[in-house]
Amino acid sequence: MDGLLLTGRSRSVYLSVQRSYEKHCALQNLSAWPVSRQSLTSWLSSRLLGNANQKAVKPDTALADLAALRAYHIDNFLDDKLFDNKHFRRLIDGARRPNPVTKVRVRNPISRDTITTLSAGLAALPPRPSEMSANILDDLNSATACRVAFAGFIRLGEFAYKTDDLRTRSIFSATKLTRSDVRFSSSLDHAQLTLKRSKTDRRHGGVQIILAKTGDGACPVDALQKLLLLDPKGPRRPIVLLPQKAIQSQQLPLDLIY
DNA sequence: ACATTGGCAGCCATGCCAAG
DNA sequence: CTTGGCATGGCTGCCAATGT
Secondary structure, three states: OHHHOOOHHHHHHHHHHHHHHHHHHHHOOOOOOOOOHHHHHHHHHHHHHOOOOOOOOOHHHHHHHHHHHHHHHHHOOOOOHHHHOHHHHHHHHHHHOOOOOOOOOOOOOOOHHHHHHHOHHHHOOOOOHHHOOHHHHHHHHHHHHHHHHHHOOOOHHHHOEEHHHHOOHHHHHHHOOEHHHEEEOOOOOEEEEEEOOOOOOOOOOOEEEEEEOOOOOOOHHHHHHHHHHHOOOOOOOEOOOOOHHHHHOOOOOOOEEO
């Protein structure tokens, strides 16, 4: 049953907020569950105004807190009408008023040139799988990951998975990208990628991504063809593996495998 | 009078990052 | 590793403008 409720990151975030709220209630001598008008007002003001231990949180974070506490009610069949009460929105909007919007850090887009440079190793590969060394396999895998992610506008979460995710094979092959999700068109002018799960695919219907052949140094079709030829794997295996040396040197986020 | 369209802001599950 | 903070972005409902 629990497995059908929220999973992964969202669940752990919510649990964290819920524990923090419970601690607050204990200190204030308030009963935590179900959330009451008093306990929620007390908690929200303490979050919005800050206290000796914690600085004031952003109004949007307070909204996320509301969602987390509401999620507890939903999961436990408790009534959640209280959370719709306008009073709490007004508290948050009140906190928003005196605080100007903070500047967002500028992050420049990754360019085609960047991808070309990163995947330059694909230009010189041995002709047969038997001649692939561990290092060259590493390069092939990461270069393919770069090109496909760039060409397909793929989010990290759609493409990457954690070592942990490999433990349950059935869930892995039902939710993550595997070799069977790559199809080439007969003329090899494009490849089709099936995303079984995507952040925006809330109904879990699957999303088709078309990767057009570009023929330049960032061509995803070229990379995928070379990968399938020189690093053959079963249909239920991940499309590419992140090189161990990249994990160890922290060139890429820890514990992520493409 | 009712239907459709499009802009808009709020929602919230999920993402990344930093600190402990 | 966990926790906290907050940005992200598709979906949704609302509303006014426009169409029928």
